[in-house]
Amino acid sequence: MSKLRVAVLGAKGRIGSEAVRAVEAADDMELVAALGRGDKLETLAESGVQVVVELTTPASVMGNLDFCIRHGIHAVVGTTGWSDERLAQLNTWLSGSPGTGVLIAPNFSIGAVLTMKFAEQAARYFESVEVVELHHPNKADAPSGTATRTAQLIAEARRKAGCAPQPDATVTALDGARGADVDGVPVHAIRLRGLLAHQEVLLGGEGETLTIRHDSLHHSSFMPGILLGTRRVVTTPGLTFGLEHFLDLN
Numbered sequence: 001m002s003k004l005r006v007a008v009l010g011a012k013g014r015i016g017s018e019a020v021r022a023v024e025a026a027d028d029m030e031l032v033a034a035l036g037r038g039d040k041l042e043t044l045a046e047s048g049v050q051v052v053v054e055l056t057t058p059a060s061v062m063g064n065l066d067f068c069i070r071h072g073i074h075a076v077v078g079t080t081g082w083s084d085e086r087l088a089q090l091n092t093w094l095s096g097s098p099g100t101g102v103l104i105a106p107n108f109s110i111g112a113v114l115t116m117k118f119a120e121q122a123a124r125y126f127e128s129v130e131v132v133e134l135h136h137p138n139k140a141d142a143p144s145g146t147a148t149r150t151a152q153l154i155a156e157a158r159r160k161a162g163c164a165p166q167p168d169a170t171v172t173a174l175d176g177a178r179g180a181d182v183d184g185v186p187v188h189a190i191r192l193r194g195l196l197a198h199q200e201v202l203l204g205g206e207g208e209t210l211t212i213r214h215d216s217l218h219h220s221s222f223m224p225g226i227l228l229g230t231r232r233v234v235t236t237p238g239l240t241f242g243l244e245h246f247l248d249l250n
C-alpha cells in the first residue's frame, strides 16, 4: 500500500517539530516537506503532498490554507485563532474545491477532547461554571483555543437546556479580575514557567462542586490525534471542526 504523503508547516516550532518526528515514525506516512517561516509554499505543490499539518500562527494560517485548498491539498490544523468569519471564509474556499478536507482541532489530545465533552454534558446540571486554562509563558494567544471552544460548548449546552444566567453579585472589579467573557462563561488564563497545557472546568451547584481537569505534560500528547486526523481527513471532504468527529464518543 502506498504511503500517505504528508507535509508539516511550522516544522521548527514547539508542536511542529514533534509532529515532524511523529510523521517520520508512522509506518503508513512519508514526510515530503517540512516548512518554516519564509519557506515557499510552492514547494508543497512540487512535493506531491496529500495532507498538510498546519501548526504555525493565527497570522499565517489563513494564507497557508488558501494555498492548500486552491491546490486540492487536505489540511489538519492545530493553529488557534478561529472566528466565525474565518470559518465562513474557509467554507467558501472549500466550496470551490469539492473533495478537499480540512480538519481544525482546537486540541489534538484525547484527554482534552474528553474534557470538552464531559464539560458539555455536565454544564446544564450546575448553576455556575468557569474555565481556567494554564499554559507555558511562550504562548502567544489568550485564552487558549481549547478554553474558548470549551466555553462555547458549555454555553450552547446551557442555552439548549434553558439554564438561567450564572449567579455573580460582583459590582466592582479590576479589569480582567473575572476573566474573559466567552459566550457568558468566564475564562481565566494563567501563564506560568514550567507548565505546558492544562485546563480546569469548575462547576458549582447547591452544596457541591465538580472539577474536570486535564494536563498535557508533553507535546507527544497531541501526536496520536494529529496522526488520526491525517489519516481521516483524506476521506472527509469539507470542514470538520473538532477531533471528536473522528472519535466514536457517543
Ligand SMILES: NC(=O)C1=CN([C@@H]2O[C@H](COP(=O)(O)OP(=O)(O)OC[C@H]3O[C@@H](n4cnc5c(N)ncnc54)[C@H](O)[C@@H]3O)[C@@H](O)[C@H]2O)C=CC1
Pocket: 009, 010, 011, 012, 013, 014, 015, 016, 035, 036, 037, 038, 039, 055, 056, 057, 058, 060, 064, 077, 078, 079, 080, 081, 105, 106, 107, 108, 109, 145, 222
Ligand atoms: N491543537 C492543538 O492540539 C495544539 C495547538 N497548538 C497551536 O499551534 C500553534 C503553534 O504553537 P507552538 O508550536 O507552540 O508555536 P511556535 O511559535 O513554537 O511555532 C510556530 C512556528 O510556526 C512558524 N511559522 C510562522 N509562520 C509560518 C508560515 N507562514 N509558514 C511556516 N511556518 C511558519 C514559526 O516560525 C514557528 O517556528 C499555536 O496556535 C498553538 O496554540 C499548540 C499545541 C497543541
Ligand SMILES: O=C(O)C1=N[C@H](C(=O)O)C[C@H](O)C1
Pocket: 080, 106, 107, 108, 135, 139, 140, 143, 144, 145, 146, 147, 196, 197, 198
Ligand atoms: O499553545 C499551546 O501550547 C496550545 N495551544 C492550543 C490551544 O490554544 O488550545 C492547544 C493546547 O492547549 C496547547
